[in-house]
Amino acid sequence: MEIDEILAVKVQTENGETYTRPSVATLRELVNRIGRRGDRFLVVQRIPDVPDVFAQVWHKRRSDYQFEYRASREVFLCTVYATADPTADALVGWARQEEGWDAKTAWTPVGFDLPAQVPEPADEVREQVEARIRELLRCGYADRDTLNEAAEEYLVSGKERPVSPAQARQLVDRLWLERLAEMQTWQGTTDPERLTRAFEALTAQGITARENFTCCRNCGTAEIGGERADGDRGFVYFHSQCAEGAAVGSGLTLLYGAFDGSAETTAAVGHKVVAALTEAGLSAQWDGSPDTAITVTPLTWHKRLVG
Incomplete structure (x- = not known):
């Protein structure tokens, strides 16, 4: 049954709750729940997480549901639903990656500034940090936030910080995507x-x-x-x-x-x-x-x- 289906997503709510691989029923319940102060939005990312790809819903009681999703670095769209049910339908469709889940909805681009490309760290620094991040990626337990911090802090010496936060994010996202591509070649249970x-x-x-x-x-x-x-x-x-x-x-x-x-x-x-x-x-x-x-x-x- 649909309600028992497990979705390959992670949900984070405004009140600090995290749901990893929730059922369809749980995701629908969360959409219906939001609206009170301190619990007005939820953010959904794929498992495994993909940089610049997510969906989010914001709702205040007695108002519409604002649904936004980002499909890539350049594509960020939004729409508004009057009630929880069509909002939940859309979010479940996004989570399942159903073909045409967004076809019947009018979408409006969300205005945002693309982050500027940043220069790579010096070659010697980059090579050392890349080696460490690849080690952590092979282990498989770190999320992107943890890896960003590891990349930024790895070669810190006193006040010298050879990798900036922006450089760390750029490096981690590149290596993360490489690892996702490797994962596509793995067959069956690991x-x-x-x-x-x-x-x-x-x-x-x-x-x-x-x-x-x-x-x-x-x-x-x-x-x-x-x-x-x-x-x-x-x-x-x-x-x-x-x-x-x-x-x-x-x-x-x-x-x-x-x-x-x-x-x-x-x-x-x-x-x-x-x-x-x-x-x-x-x-x-x-x-x-x-x-x-x-x-x-x-x-x-x-x-x-x-x-």
Whole structure:
């Protein structure tokens, strides 16, 4: 049924809520909800995010619904609907990328100034920053805002900032689009998606499971308890350095343990992790010792971007 259909979009509302891959029913509910002070608009981007492509709706109670969408750097259009239902129909059509979803509506161009092209950073700077951003893109967990910040801050030394915010955005958008083109060549379920399925299964079994959790083992071990749900006996996670290793073909190291600190429970958690990975179609290397990390290898790290 339509209401159960999942849409490949992310929705952000004025009141700070985020909905990733909402159902058609949820998107319609959000359009019908907006209108009160502090909750008058929503912005929708595709998954994966595409630079300069989004749709947004603004509505104040007892007024029309203003619908705007941007199709490219140069194309930005708007229209007005009297009620929520046709607004939601249009937004669902946009989200589905239905052919002709906008054909029956009169659209007006939105006036805006195109951002000026900015000069590239110096070659040595650009090459270093590009290499770092490509590493993060291969990991697959950073959104464009995070990558923009990483590009801008990567080579900062004291007061010297060799990459401006505009240069960072331009560089990140170019590399992001390159990665999206690579993603088009990936077929079927990827290993990171299998990993996510395994972690979801572990969560259902009372194991706190987190991907790309914190920057290192010390921080992860210190903070994983704060993620614990009622009834969880143990945990498994990998941190960002583990993700970087997986992205360059070194396999993925999984860190696990028991909330009661016992070797017996830790080993039991390890066995559950290996079983879930195997069930998801991944190969896990582990000697059965509660003192040894689990390694997922071989592994093809094709992590699809969300943004």
